[in-house]
Amino acid sequence: MAAPSPSRALRIHAPGIGYFDAVRRAGSIREAARRLNVASSAVNRQILNMEAELGAKLFDRLPGGLRLTAAGEILAQHVITVLRDAERARSELDALAGLRTGHVDLVTLEGLCHRVVPEAVAALQGRQPRITVSTGILGSADIPSAILSGDAHLGLAFEVRRHPGLRQLAVARLPLGAVVPPDSPLADRAAITMAECAGPPLILPSANFANRDQIDALLQGAGRTEGMRVGYEAGSVELMKRMVLLGLGIAFMTRAGLEAELEAGRLVHVPLHKGRAPILSELGLYARAETALPAAAAAFAQHMGDVLGRLHGSGG
Known part of the structure; x- marks a missing residue:
């Protein structure tokens, strides 16, 4: 994601602020200079001037690039706030001018x-x-x-x-559920427990999914159920959908990302309950x-x- 354009967002601030933020994002002076379309020497000079003025190193120079020091981390939080606030002020000024x-x-x-x-x-x-x-x-x-x-x-x-x-x-609190094809014996259920998903292979979201912890807790509670087995893990909603459509097992997720398949009747989302309580x-x-x-x-x-x-x- 691009930083606010220095030509607009930083006119009311010292150039060093924008240069410091660009180096922080890029991890190197050369890459920051390329993104800013200025000479590397100009960026390096601004960083050195800031370090001299503050009396502290802002970056550790490492073989793999630059890394913020403790002082640099403190300054970074200030700079992020300053730049975002400048962007807010600019947008409000644009709104006053009717630009929206x-x-x-x-x-x-x-x-x-x-x-x-x-x-x-x-x-x-x-x-x-x-x-x-x-x-x-x-x-x-x-x-x-x-x-x-x-x-x-x-x-x-x-x-x-x-x-x-x-x-x-x-915020929205969405039911976590089992995703099955419409001909599954579970498809006409109003709600099910994890233990009732025993039989077909289970398709779990990878650890990069935040609700994996919720699913693991439900699996632990149903761990002694005969026929409960994890068959696959998938790192995307699209992959989990395709696996269910191909008959490879039961997946677990919210309805977000399933909208088209649910509306077309190609998949069914059955809410998971623990006892009588839905899992949200x-x-x-x-x-x-x-x-x-x-x-x-x-x-x-x-x-x-x-x-x-x-x-x-x-x-x-």
């Missing part, structure tokens, strides 16, 4: 790009067509760090652990806690919140 422009960086999961993210983008396009959106696909564990580092305005993910640097903007997976939209969102990101967050509200109301 801006750019949003979102990081999310592959399965949420089938229906959830496109619906929010379409709603934004209908109201504010001059706002652009970039969507990056990351694993669940990497999404919070992308927000905290300033690489993304927003993150959309399942089961994000609470962190003081993150704030939750919207929390899908949340997150931003940095310390920084106000730019107007463009706030507008997109509102539309995404509307989509999540509909998901929550429909049970996923």
Whole structure:
């Protein structure tokens, strides 16, 4: 994801701030200079000047590139906040001028790009067509760090652990379920337990899925059930869907990413229960806690919140 354009976002700040942030992102002075379209010597000079002014090294020079020192980490948090706040101010000034422009960086999961993210983008396009959106696909564990580092305005993910640097903007709690073909004996059930999935091979999401922990806990509880066996692991929603469609077993996920197959009747999602209680997976939209969102990101967050509200109301 691209940093805010230095030509616009940084005019009111010392150039060293933008150069430092570019080096932090790139991990090298040469790559930062290429991205900024300036000479490497100019970038290096700015970093050296900042280190002299602060009286502390900001980067360790390693064979594989540059790494932030403890002092650099402290400065990085300040710079991220400054740059994001400058972006917010710029977007508000644009709004005053009637421009209603801006750019949003979102990081999310592959399965949420089938229906959830496109619906929010379409709603934004209908109201504010001059706002652009970039969507990056990351694993669940990497999404919070992308927000905290300033690489993304927003993150959309399942089961994000609470962190003081993150704030939750919207949430939907979706039933976790077994995904089966329509001719499966389980397809007409209103709900099932994990133990009742014994027989066919189980297709589990890989460890990069946040709800893998929930599924493992259910498997542990049903571990003594005869015929319960894990046949496959898959690292994407698309792969799990294809495996079920080919008759390879039963997969476990929420309805997010299955929309087209469920609507066409090619797959059936049967909610998992533990006793009489449904197993719910929390899908949340997150931003940095310390920084106000730019107007463009706030507008997109509102539309995404509307989509999540509909998901929550429909049970996923």
